[in-house]
Amino acid sequence: MHPLLRIPLILLALAVLCTQLTAKPADVIPQRGFKVILTLPHDPQAFTQGLLYHDDHLYESTGQYGRSELRKVEWSTGKVVQAYSLANNLFAEGIALRGEWIYQLTWMSRHCLVFDRKKLKPVRVLDMRFSSRGWGLTWDGHSLIASDGSFRLYFLDPEDLSLRRTLTVKAAGRPLSFLNELEAVDGRILANIWQDTRIAEISPLSGKVTAWIECAALVPAHLRNDPELVLNGIATGPKKNQLFVTGKQWPVLYLIELKPGS
Template sequence: MMLFLALAAAAADPAPVERCGYRIVQSYPHDATSFTQGLFWEDGHLYEATGQYGRSRVARLDLKTGRALIQTKLPADQFGEGITRWRDQIIGVTWQNGEGHRWAIKDLKPLGNFRYEGEGWGVTMVGDSLVLSDGSPDLKFFDPATMTEQKRITVRFDGRPLAMLNELETIDGQVWANVWMTDFIVRIDPATGEIVSLIDLAGLKADAGAKGTDSVLNGIAWDAKKKRLFVTGKYWPKLYEIALADCR
């Protein structure tokens, strides 16, 4: 609650950070049983990772129906988290198992596992590095081939560290991150960790008809070819294409 109030207050207070609202371009069906943890767009399809023990999966989705065209389940004792595309692979992490997975993007067949320290929340690619969020204000940079840590940066909003960074997506060189348990997405300069924009998606959860405290905004995907921005949430029955609006 304190995090939400701080962001809300900052969003209303003039400061050298861009503030944006949104408009809905289109909505699509989304599986309301999916505890969305990771989302990205590639070659005409959405790819989604879901969480919860015994229900975690990675799947290729049909945008128009929200249905899984192909999927691979995680072991029942693992809680799936973020995913990202690297070369011909999907790389995904788990919450507290310290184990990551690699799947072939063509058929989602397992290619191997790897280990890392700490929790796994969101992942994205920035240049040649895989970037991981873990619930702290830090983003960790790894070599995706070896998962050797390269560096860390601390994400700051108005000079203060900002934790609870969840699902990640890279758009035009900036890292976009859901802030867990809020209606906010932040845009982060990956070179400095400074937040350059704050996007307020208040009202979108209500529009989706999602209920419950766990049904929070989570999931950002970018269609670079058509310049489409998709967002959704945990247990949401809708996925949205949105456009930023009223940026100031």
């Protein structure tokens, strides 16, 4: 090749290289910042498995055999104003509000309890056919969305929990396992990940993790090395972009405000 012909090719190669160096890698997941609005009291005996906000109160599902409950809580004080105790053979998991009904998953029994929200009493028991385990639960206005500790989310008919579709969740192209407590908000799904200090922000269409919310700074100092008493519990707050965040047997509940995403 004539030396003069090499010059345009070299310039083209340099241009391509510069584009690659300045382009944002497709697999880099942005991190959403937040600020803490309030630090509030939380029952340190509550093994939090599910959390939701409605009518200026929190509803909390607490787990463990012989101690599982569904609670209505004053979020500003941590005071339990109403509670229902589950049978000793049931281990409570995630909860979701649909109209005047609260759905509460159980861990291994394949039962989902449906509560009258005002009376806080179960009125129906549905069979969990989508998986052998229940972990997280939320309602997006159309379907109940459940997790089972895998990398899948299950979209369910609220009448009988029949499966509508399954969504594989991936972070940077890899399946994201141990999906736990869930919260549907503003067209996306927020998920706790068991034994992880991050909350994943997930597209309900593609299953891709679109952002991380790093909550390591919120973990109480005396629990940072505890493999069981981990971050778990997400609920929308009183105002837009606000979230309640807590963990299993944490003495604190945080109200945080998310910064706008990119």
